[in-house]
Amino acid sequence: MAQNSKRLLEMLSAQPVVPVVAVESAAEGVALARALAAGGLKAIEVTLRTPAALEAIMAIASEVPETLCGAGTVLTPRQFDRATKAGAQFIVSPGATMELLDAARSSEAPMLPGSATPSELMAMLEEGYEVLKFFPAEQIGGAAFLKSISPVFPSLRFCPTGGISMKNVRDYLALPNVICVGGSWVAPKAAVEAGDWDAITALAREAVALRS
Template sequence: MAQNTKRLLEILTAQPVVPVVAVSTAAEGVDLARALVAGGIRSIEVTLRTPAALDAIRAISEAVPEAICGAGTVLTPKQLDQAEAAGAKFIVSPGATMELLDAARSSSVPMLPGSATASELMAMIEEGYEILKFFPAQQIGGAAFLRSIAPVFPSLRFCPTGGISIDNVRDYLSLPNVICVGGSWLAPKAAVAAGDWDTVTRLAREAAALSA
């Protein structure tokens, strides 16, 4: 687990914001990844919320090697295996089940599991995790919650996701137990649908300039 933690830390600390994106085609995923990389954002979470997600992860991994493409919304061991086979460099789950944790344990791809309560955080510590997704962040207490639990769980660091925007991102990045945030605002649906990659690159550049 320690080696996977190191690799995950390297991926997540490379930039203050990890874009959380959903794509309708593999080609769209490639164009989106290129636009994000052009703005200084290399680590990208492609969520498994669309039929094209796995093909997009595979295409991005092949066509945009400078991008570090991960798979998000991974809910089952089967999805984890599929994402790994598609070339995902990291795995993100909104929560954690014992079955998923067992699958992650035998995988060479690091996983960022989600936790939202004190009991879940304690369980993740027992499983050897030090970096966790906090989801849905804004809806379950936001930056104030993470600030309040820092003294209780000093070994844990978080990537909060959910309800985070350019308006509140600094509230999270100012916390010592936050290493980065996940955000969908870097890839607005309208801009992606219109192929407005200049807007995506501009938003990525602004996000890359934020200090974690």
Template sequence: MQSTDRLLPILTGQPVIPVVAVESAEEGVSLARALAAGGLPAIEVTLRTPAALDAIAAIVAEVPEAICGAGTILNPSQYEAAVKAGSKFIVSPGATVELLDAAQESEVPFLPGSATPSELLAMMQEGYEVLKFFPAEQSGGLAYLKSLAPVFQSLKFCPTGGVSPDNAKDYLSLPNVVCVGGSWVAPKALIKDGRWDEITALASEAARLKG
């Protein structure tokens, strides 16, 4: 199946995938080191800042212990740029025909966002078995994912959006959830102030989460 064999080892390697935005390559490198030190080597750097692509390239070059992916990919040109920067996986909040075509042509695995039954069916037809569920809380959260499990038995999810330390364990306890995405392990204030030890501590707590 498309991407599954390459993507699952990344997503099952840790219960929480940090979803982060950075303002410089240097900040990205320090953040990736702090998160990896806490047991969260896989990190999703979102393309929400001008520095994102440079940060991804720097993390790939300077933090070998990290598995750096790119998130908030909205079109094929961003997909291509993220792959060129060295991203190990690509995450999108949704999926379009153009994005799916770009993923089909790339060796870098793709985690597309899907929420409705029709979207899930479409992704299954494209060969996807692992999907991002976004925005998780706003789309129905735990109860919604639980109701999907008996109908879409082959699908696994990474819920992102509104996931926090308060509900992460509940999500992780669901049989169709492989991991969660969250930004709480790298708060903007801690990143801005360079409080990397505190981020490592948060990552360590998240790395021990189990359903």
């Protein structure tokens, strides 16, 4: 297994759910990271979908050292570079381009690239990646798809993201080729906007218990 995949496996296998969050300010990001970490979810993915994302990653890296903060929705080498300079410890992309893969080769931060078809999975194997994001999971075959490809790609491990909730998360976590799932349900928008950090900590604890 390539070094990139080994490092990701260590990072992501520590918890069953990696929160996928979008934040509106650095302060919000810090409070959210603290609430999730208090519930046992210390690795989080802050998506680059809001203007405050990079500032939030920087603040989390500085003020919440117990959190392993990654950057998600990274689409270009420039975003990759800006995210790592902000302090992102891992990078998540919904797909993979040669330019993005080139950026990852020269970075200390491991990348979790998205792959959704057999051809993409084969291409990622050729590049040395064995830990992949499967996105959007529910819309492109879900747990049944991942189960069906397991005998064909026995070395691959996945972090499925997209459409996963407490209703179906156990279907994914029961699969031997799934190391964790990405989910936004542990940080619902209403609770974040209300500053209900206790509720988010409780959801985090519930998510951690999925593997107990």
